[in-house]
Amino acid sequence: MSKKVLMLSVAVLFGMQAGLAMAANPDTGPGCGLGKLAWSDFSHQKNIAPQVLMATTNGTFGSQTFGISTGTSGCSNDGKVWADQKTTMFAQLNFENLSQEMAQGQGEHLASLATLMGVPAEQHATFFAMTQERYTSLVKAGETSPVAMVKAINDAIATHPFLAQVSTR
Amino acid sequence: MLRIRSLPRFQLANNQLGASRLNSKPRVFPTRRLYIILLLFMLLLAPPSLVGAGEPPEKVYLAELIDKSLQAKLASEREWHLLLHYREDLFGGYTSEQDDPGFFMSPAGKTNPQAELDATLKQFFSDELVGRSKQPAQCAFIARYTWLKQRLAFDDTRLPPMVCERFDRWFADFEAQSITLIFPSAFLNNPASMFGHTLLRVDQRGQTDSTRILAYTINYAADVPPDAGLAYPIRGIFGGYRGYFSTIPYYLKVREYRDIENRDIWEYRLNFTEQQVKRLLMHAWELGNALFDYYFFKENCSYHLLALLDYADPTLHLTDEFLLWTVPADTVRLIASKPGLVSGIAYRPSRSNVIRRKRESLPSEEREIAHRLTKDVGELKSPALNRLEPAQQIFLLDLASDYLRYRIDTTDEPPPELKERNLAILAARSGIRLPSGEFRVEPFAKQPELGHRTSRISVGAGWRNNSVFEEQTIRAGYHDLLDPEIGYTPNAQIEIASVTMRTYNRYDQTRLERVTLANVVSLSPMDSVFHAPSWKINAGMNTIRFGGCQLCSNMVLNGGIGGAVESHWFKREVFFAFAEAEANYSQAYDENHRVGGGGTTGLLTDLTDRWRLMASGTYLRYPLGDKSDDFRWFIGQRFTLLQNLAIRLEYNHRDHDNDVMFSMQAYF
Numbered sequence: 116m117s118k119k120v121l122m123l124s125v126a127v128l129f130g131m132q133a134g135l136a137m138a139a140n141p142d143t144g145p146g147c148g149l150g151k152l153a154w155s156d157f158s159h160q161k162n163i164a165p166q167v168l169m170a171t172t173n174g175t176f177g178s179q180t181f182g183i184s185t186g187t188s189g190c191s192n193d194g195k196v197w198a199d200q201k202t203t204m205f206a207q208l209n210f211e212n213l214s215q216e217m218a219q220g221q222g223e224h225l226a227s228l229a230t231l232m233g234v235p236a237e238q239h240a241t242f243f244a245m246t247q248e249r250y251t252s253l254v255k256a257g258e259t260s261p262v263a264m265v266k267a268i269n270d271a272i273a274t275h276p277f278l279a280q281v282s283t284r
Numbered sequence: 285m286l287r288i289r290s291l292p293r294f295q296l297a298n299n300q301l302g303a304s305r306l307n308s309k310p311r312v313f314p315t316r317r318l319y320i321i322l323l324l325f326m327l328l329l330a331p332p333s334l335v336g337a338g339e340p341p342e343k344v345y346l347a348e349l350i351d352k353s354l355q356a357k358l359a360s361e362r363e364w365h366l367l368l369h370y371r372e373d374l375f376g377g378y379t380s381e382q383d384d385p386g387f388f389m390s391p392a393g394k395t396n397p398q399a400e401l402d403a404t405l406k407q408f409f410s411d412e413l414v415g416r417s418k419q420p421a422q423c424a425f426i427a428r429y430t431w432l433k434q435r436l437a438f439d440d441t442r443l444p445p446m447v448c449e450r451f452d453r454w455f456a457d458f459e460a461q462s463i464t465l466i467f468p469s470a471f472l473n474n475p476a477s478m479f480g481h482t483l484l485r486v487d488q489r490g491q492t493d494s495t496r497i498l499a500y501t502i503n504y505a506a507d508v509p510p511d512a513g514l515a516y517p518i519r520g521i522f523g524g525y526r527g528y529f530s531t532i533p534y535y536l537k538v539r540e541y542r543d544i545e546n547r548d549i550w551e552y553r554l555n556f557t558e559q560q561v562k563r564l565l566m567h568a569w570e571l572g573n574a575l576f577d578y579y580f581f582k583e584n585c586s587y588h589l590l591a592l593l594d595y596a597d598p599t600l601h602l603t604d605e606f607l608l609w610t611v612p613a614d615t616v617r618l619i620a621s622k623p624g625l626v627s628g629i630a631y632r633p634s635r636s637n638v639i640r641r642k643r644e645s646l647p648s649e650e651r652e653i654a655h656r657l658t659k660d661v662g663e664l665k666s667p668a669l670n671r672l673e674p675a676q677q678i679f680l681l682d683l684a685s686d687y688l689r690y691r692i693d694t695t696d697e698p699p700p701e702l703k704e705r706n707l708a709i710l711a712a713r714s715g716i717r718l719p720s721g722e723f724r725v726e727p728f729a730k731q732p733e734l735g736h737r738t739s740r741i742s743v744g745a746g747w748r749n750n751s752v753f754e755e756q757t758i759r760a761g762y763h764d765l766l767d768p769e770i771g772y773t774p775n776a777q778i779e780i781a782s783v784t785m786r787t788y789n790r791y792d793q794t795r796l797e798r799v800t801l802a803n804v805v806s807l808s809p810m811d812s813v814f815h816a817p818s819w820k821i822n823a824g825m826n827t828i829r830f831g832g833c834q835l836c837s838n839m840v841l842n843g844g845i846g847g848a849v850e851s852h853w854f855k856r857e858v859f860f861a862f863a864e865a866e867a868n869y870s871q872a873y874d875e876n877h878r879v880g881g882g883g884t885t886g887l888l889t890d891l892t893d894r895w896r897l898m899a900s901g902t903y904l905r906y907p908l909g910d911k912s913d914d915f916r917w918f919i920g921q922r923f924t925l926l927q928n929l930a931i932r933l934e935y936n937h938r939d940h941d942n943d944v945m946f947s948m949q950a951y952f
Contacts, residue, residue: 205535211689214707215706219678226494230498240719244717
């Protein structure tokens with residue numbers, strides 16, 4: 116079980132680093148170079164876990180200490196998720212909960228995703244119904260990558276006769 | 285450092301001389317001459333940069349500020365001690381609990397509040413990057429800056445404020461409105477989590493019950509390498525690890541505790557003003573610069589969070605209440621006991637408890653359908669499922685998915701079929717175009733502050749083999765199977781550091797009767813869904829009657845693994861059985877020891893809400909050392925009088941050894 120927790124912290128670290136890397140340096144330069152790897156390989160956490168461990172030899176692994184500048188790698192880390200990565204990171208780290216709640220047509224993870232995507236609270240029920248209806252295709256997209264799932268949901272919002280007009284993002 | 289401290293003294297001397305000059309009008313010249321000579325003398329002695337007309341204006345202002353802070357005695361104010369985590373030591377001095385030199389601006393800062401204050405003021409004039417976070421001091425230690433600025437009324441033109449962009453961004457990102465104390469309950473299968481954990485959640489403006497998982501948390505934890513193994517308990521207890529603060533989104537904490545470790549979570553919303561929330565976050569930002577040596581029993585997660593809360597509201601005095609150890613449940617109890625501090629309590633059940641309660645609510649044939657769904661997706665097409673109302677189908681499909689996710693999340697290498705089955709069930713579920721209804725989960729363990737306190741003292745009297753005795757026991761922590769269970773993880777026992785003295789009247793002897801180093805029992809009732817084993821481990825010493833020895837000290841090391849089942853025939857009964865191994869060391873034995881194995885079976889039952897009964901029988905055979913065997917049985921009853929008071933009647937039998945005792949337990 117503790118292995119699971121470890122994997123989870125790996126995921127966090129990844130998310131953080133990936134988010135930072137992409138925001139600070141979209142081409143993922145050498146210092147923050149975990150970004151690309153993390154996004155593309157996320158479904159195989161176990162394979163990349165050792166690489167993360169190697170990459171974080173400064174001993175702060177698993178404790179994303181805030182107020183700390185890594186200094187050497189050119190990316191600073193105050194322990195926060197970069198704003199433009201919030202949605203993807205949330206989708207990435209909660210994929211299992213999200214797919215369950217999409218099928219069930221409700222849930223706090225789904226409501227939180229809707230909020231991050233700019234769907235006002237009073238339209239959440241419509242959003243839930245929409246993701247339930249498209250469950251199969253959304254999950255299929257999510258299995259390729261969380262980015263693809265977020266994009267698919269965004270597209271679905273954009274073409275939705277009603278949600279397209281109320282969504283704020 | 286000395287240079288700075290010399291400044292105010294210099295000024296004081298200066299003023300005194302000036303005063304004497306004014307008061308002695310008739311002899312103006314000699315005094316003035318003396319004054320000038322003295323000044324020249326001091327010019328020679330004092331570092332040139334600090335004195336004279338050429339002195340930079342910031343030095344002058346710094347000297348003024350230090351002077352002012354000395355007059356106001358700021359370095360001995362509680363606020364300063366909270367900011368620097370100073371604790372008064374045995375000799376009346378002060379030592380900071382902070383262990384990172386970068387947290388202090390003065391090399392003597394860990395033990396010298398005044399030196400630290402002077403150095404801090406000096407550093408505020410500089411844009412040099414300090415601390416682990418590499419920021420100017422005004423930003424790295426923004427709570428210190430804010431407080432000193434307010435108390436000393438900094439003149440912005442003479443000490444220009446710096447822009448703290450990193451802090452501003454960090455702070456704005458919280459959208460902080462209030463603070464919630466989070467208590468994930470005890471988790472016996474990981475020694476680090478045995479007593480539960482606490483963390484803070486920074487609730488966002490406009491957050492609702494369904495979006496609170498998006499809030500950030502403030503979490504303090506030891507940085508333990510993943511392969512720590514046996515080193516973990518040793519280093520954890522003696523401060524061998526470093527503890528850091530981190531801000532992990534709450535959804536990840538929920539995933540960790542609720543989904544993976546299956547621990548109930550209690551959330552206590554705290555009644556802090558906006559100003560107090562800001563204070564807390566400013567100080568948390570400073571602690572991002574910090575590390576503390578992590579001590580499992582005292583300076584642990586809970587302790588350092590209390591320090592943060594104390595800073596947010598200095599009238600709380602939370603850390604002062606803990607001297608030797610800080611048990612997370614005690615900190616929750618303390619916070620809940622402060623009038624008006626907690627404005628609301630929310631419960632977030634673990635996934636395993638959701639499954640248990642959902643199953644309990646079902647008639648057995650539907651429970652069977654859900655169970656079959658988890659084994660074979662062919663069941664999706666079964667008439668048994670499809671003839672049910674849609675709402676009931678939804679309920680069963682959701683339960684099946686919960687269970688499969690439970691299996692996936694608690695297995696290290698989950699077989700791929702589990703995921704495939706879950707996907708098939710969810711696909712079928714999404715075909716019923718209705719949202720799942722709310723299901724209210726009643727907790728199995730009430731919230732921790734309703735439980736007994738964690739330390740215990742007992743007095744008892746009884747008979748042992750025709751001798752009357754009286755005994756006194758003191759136990760550091762925490763809970764045993766007969767203690768009142770409210771607020772504690774059911775069927776779990778953790779006893780740490782317990783000592784019993786007993787006086788036998790017949791032998792006119794007072795002796796150390798029992799010592800428990802650790803005695804841990806975890807009973808996990810099994811059913812068709814949950815299969816976790818039960819286990820126990822005990823290390824300590826007791827007093828035996830063996831062979832020719834009437835009362836002999838006996839070292840015990842015992843461990844066992846087994847299973848438990850629960851029934852509800854009467855009220856609630858838990859039956860358990862263990863296979864176990866035991867090693868004894870005592871002068872009563874041939875070769876002074878014996879090693880063997882055997883088994884225990886027993887029953888734990890609540891006869892009423894206050895009255896609990898436990899009975900067990902054990903047979904052990906020792907083929908090594910003193911070849912012997914042992915048959916024991918035990919019956920104990922407890923009756924709860926008050927939240928922190930209970931009585932017991934216990935009977936212990938071993939070969940030729942009978943012991944009956946009546947006792948009273950008070951928890952403190």
